[in-house]
Amino acid sequence: MADVANTGTIHDIGYQRYTGQRLGRGHAVRSLYVYSFRTVFGMGRSAKAKIFPFSVAGILLVIAVVAAAVKAQFKVEIPQLSYVDFPGTLSFLLVLLLAAVAPELASRDLRNKVLPLYFSRPIGRDDYVLAKLAALVTAVSLILAVPLFVMFLGGAFSGSGLSGAWGQFTDFLPGLLNAVIYAIVLSAVALLIASLSSRRTIAAGAVVAVFLVTTPISGVLQVVGTETMRQLASLFSITGILSGLRNWLFGGSAEPAIGSFGPLYAGAAVVLVALCTALLVYRYRKVAS
Template identity: 50%
Template structure:
């Protein structure tokens, strides 16, 4: 009889006997982890520096605007104008947050683990996109709530508080528009490479290098080209939609002028919707391709 060639050792592993959660819980966990990642929560102190530096800057601006209003008794910046003024910071925030959400997973090769059942291929990018949209909306909307509290305490009675609330709601919607457009573009660019530095550079390039094109189109002799110039760059596209939908909240000075959209305000809105839809479709296609490898 042959001698045994191996021994099975019991090292204490046990079968999992707890509840097996489904698709909703997996997506929810991905989303919550993504929101934490956007703000550097649960990561090293180094990873928290830039997100919270940006949060501190926008918070200080909101506090300063609120304090000045309390002193002079006049609105120095509307909620919608605040979102416009902070848009340049949002670009760099996206350039850091989007690669952390998706590029790290691409580089480390953990996507096959995510794509094991019960998580469909589309749920992963959509959860990451929703997390980034939430983070950007909180970045712009949180300081607006601070401004609202300051305005509400200095308002004249409940009627003044109600009027302040009616001013806040369009500002929060406008912040949501910034968040959706910037997150869609930024996450798509970040999903193309596993190297975070390349992804961050690509995101900044997409947002900033399209701006000179707007400048060139805006000085052409054609009035139509001038009025449609803003559609070629995501920041000016969002601003164009805002001017069309809430011009009185963005330009409070009747003599202040502002970009002339002519009759093309609805075109800006349609282009914004088309841009977001195209980015989401390409993002889903990208992860179908990754999953097929």
Template identity: 55%
Template sequence: MPTPETATPAPAGVIHDIGYQRYQGVRLGRGYVVGSLYAHSLRTAFGLGRSAKAKIFPWLIVGIVAVVAAVLAAIRAQLGQMPLSYAQFPQTLILLILLFCAVVAPELVSRDLHSGVLPLYFARPLRRGDYALAKWGALATAAFLMLAGPLTLMFAAIAFTLDDLGAVWREFGDFAPGLAYLAIHAVVFSAVALLVASLVKRRAVAAGAIVGVFLLTTPVVGVLSVLPSRTANQLAGLASPATLVGGVGDWLFESSGDLGIGDFGPLYGLVTLALVVTCVALLLARYRKVAAQ
């Protein structure tokens, strides 16, 4: 009879080969993950790949903008001039840009916060800053395309009614500042909207908070604009993101001149840049904090 010292110990466990194989393909890495997140977020902004209900609002906004662009193109074809220039187009439809960002930004970030899926994102080779910048880039791109598409179609429709290439080139010279002004709107509004949305888990509350940030600053502009000081009147637009961007447009593109910013155009530009940088920095800090929780 074997003694305890000479007995063969029972195996602690058995490894079974059930057919799994190691991945031998190319590991695409962090850049591919960021690009995929950006593309997925851009599709989400327009409801692509989602239910029909998710497509209603963004495409309704696009449809409204397209109708406005078509009407302006028809007026230009009939009368030879438009009531709005290309550069005035985004400022006239600024409320639609605000509503678009207010609804889409919570879809991009508040949903992830509410459902608690961020640890799954960060388990991959995706940095916290990558997530925030991809979402911001997607929202800014969506807001830009929402108006740039109809504006481009309006330019194309007008270009086909012109007589020679010189006229088309002059028309393009008016069209290009409109696209640049659109980009400024998209960058500023998306930065503010995404920062606010990143602080609120409920999408409806986040949308209301975004609208509130823009609208609650408007009375400040009104008060400053009626003060007896001319300098205060010219600086009043700095108090609200909407009028701030409008001041940049008046400075760079002479879109309307309604704000009366005087010689403070460069200041409007610097404050706009500072606003974007501050919002993005706070957004990155926000996601560093979320990751640590």
């Protein structure tokens, strides 16, 4: 029987080496940031994905227009809708928004098992976390900043003159800073919770549950506790920490009464954001690649 030689054939099917510019890690992180920011608003996806974020943004804008109209017409400011109180008064809408969009940023990638593609190169796990968090913070800040700016325009052009416009501006800046603080703290907490489950509905429910469970605890302590306990009670609620910090930094409404514990509320907010960010990084370092 004759020997049969093993033969092979090389076919040229047109593959070529990449000769273009290699943009590197920075470009990859920026691209992920932009993509995540667009995801918050449902851009590049179906119309259904756009309904809730734009509905929440629209509601906040309508409330701001009403507040600005009341101020311009009657020269009266609604206390709960002042610049610094606006995010706190409508924080329940922000929680619902985060419950809807945070799982889109975290849970979907876990469910679809695409993280190994992200982490292949050049983007790192820490880059992934920080880009997602920065995009969410930016989106929430923008959703709050637009209504505040509308309120500022309504107050500045209500016929109060240059001095009145300057007074509105000096009130607007603390309100804008407070909005960014709310965005940072709420986004860090929501994204961490969402990253713990690959199922979007479970992650959304968990986000709402964490905020809802902590609020009654604070309320009970304010009712049954001593004067000192009432001043510290808001530390047991995420939104309470933000309200206490707002009162210490900017004044705002009288509630909650925090006494001389303002620095403690500031420290609690910083620790909360740092802890959530660290746990997010730890979470994604443990995700199998």
